[in-house]
Amino acid sequence: MNRREMTMAMALGALGAAETASADDMAALQAQVSHVLSIYERAWNAADIDAMFSLATPDIHWVNIVGMHWRGLAEVKRAHQVYADLMFRDVPIQLQEIESLRPLSGGGAIVVARWAVGAFTAPSGEQRPPSRDRMTLVMIPQGGGLAIAHAANIEIVEAAAAFDPISGSPPPGR
Amino acid sequence: MNRREMTMAMALGALGAAETASADDMAALQAQVSHVLSIYERAWNAADIDAMFSLATPDIHWVNIVGMHWRGLAEVKRAHQVYADLMFRDVPIQLQEIESLRPLSGGGAIVVARWAVGAFTAPSGEQRPPSRDRMTLVMIPQGGGLAIAHAANIEIVEAAAAFDPISGSPPPGR
Numbered sequence: 562m563n564r565r566e567m568t569m570a571m572a573l574g575a576l577g578a579a580e581t582a583s584a585d586d587m588a589a590l591q592a593q594v595s596h597v598l599s600i601y602e603r604a605w606n607a608a609d610i611d612a613m614f615s616l617a618t619p620d621i622h623w624v625n626i627v628g629m630h631w632r633g634l635a636e637v638k639r640a641h642q643v644y645a646d647l648m649f650r651d652v653p654i655q656l657q658e659i660e661s662l663r664p665l666s667g668g669g670a671i672v673v674a675r676w677a678v679g680a681f682t683a684p685s686g687e688q689r690p691p692s693r694d695r696m697t698l699v700m701i702p703q704g705g706g707l708a709i710a711h712a713a714n715i716e717i718v719e720a721a722a723a724f725d726p727i728s729g730s731p732p733p734g735r
Numbered sequence: 736m737n738r739r740e741m742t743m744a745m746a747l748g749a750l751g752a753a754e755t756a757s758a759d760d761m762a763a764l765q766a767q768v769s770h771v772l773s774i775y776e777r778a779w780n781a782a783d784i785d786a787m788f789s790l791a792t793p794d795i796h797w798v799n800i801v802g803m804h805w806r807g808l809a810e811v812k813r814a815h816q817v818y819a820d821l822m823f824r825d826v827p828i829q830l831q832e833i834e835s836l837r838p839l840s841g842g843g844a845i846v847v848a849r850w851a852v853g854a855f856t857a858p859s860g861e862q863r864p865p866s867r868d869r870m871t872l873v874m875i876p877q878g879g880g881l882a883i884a885h886a887a888n889i890e891i892v893e894a895a896a897a898f899d900p901i902s903g904s905p906p907p908g909r
Contacts, residue, residue: 628891630835644900725814
């Protein structure tokens with residue numbers, strides 16, 4: 562592995578199976594993943610649910626930030642439409658970083674993407690400040706590119722992040 | 736056909752095969768997934784971190800219920816050891832259901848598993864009642880079986896579940 566390939570692999574968080582992917586393969590995969598996320602981001606910000614899931618598989622599953630599990634494209638789109646109408650219209654999201662990209666055999670990828678999410682009002686009436694989500698996505702080949710087969714979206718609890726055993730300060734008393 | 740087109744064609748062929756997986760293939764996959772989850776469950780309940788990740792890939796990534804993102808087996812084990820020592824020892828988990836199982840080309844699977852989690856005390860001192868988690872796992876072939884390449888674990892917010900646009904009652908006022 563030359564220096565450029567090493568830099569690419571490290572930048573993409575690629576280990577294991579990814580070590581056998583060339584830098585060109587990884588760059589191509591990164592571009593495909595970025596394209597899917599870019600379509601999703603633009604469509605969310607336009608509250609266009611059909612466009613949000615234009616690059617999804619018919620059997621997509623989605624687990625949202627409060628743990629709801631939606632199965633298949635029709636459910637996933639209907640649920641997102643309800644929440645767009647209820648609270649997320651005009652709440653902007655922005656992709657902050659593709660934190661990891663792990664190739665799957667057959668051309669797919671496991672992705673962790675971090676999003677900035679604007680303030681919104683929960684159905685309970687609670688005012689939620691701007692937040693960050695970490696979204697796991699599994700993308701598989703479809704129609705010449707990648708499509709989302711699965712997403713699990715987790716809101717980052719900022720108060721906990723300071724005590725992350727890996728990236729944060731040690732917990733108090735330790 | 737260039738290399739990328741060939742990779743894509745192979746992927747699509749494999750996907751087609753997965754979508755038409757026989758009942759026998761699905762039963763075998765289900766058994767492999769159950770085995771991995773069973774090892775994980777038993778090891779958690781024994782607070783044996785090495786055993787918990789005995790069926791994991793070296794490049795495993797893990798996103799926990801508060802959105803921390805750990806990269807690679809060493810980080811994932813160290814973080815779980817810290818939390819086992821800090822709050823999760825003697826907090827039982829129990830697999831409730833494998834809610835979905837989606838074959839991946841090459842023999843892997845995307846899994847959603849629901850866990851019952853015992854009461855625990857958060858590092859803040861807050862007493863948390865028994866809860867349920869929905870965990871997305873991506874498993875890939877390793878050593879003759881499956882191993883966890885990724886997990887994203889979401890705590891189910893029970894107060895929100897009643898208003899799930901798909902499985903719950905409609906939100907108030909709608």
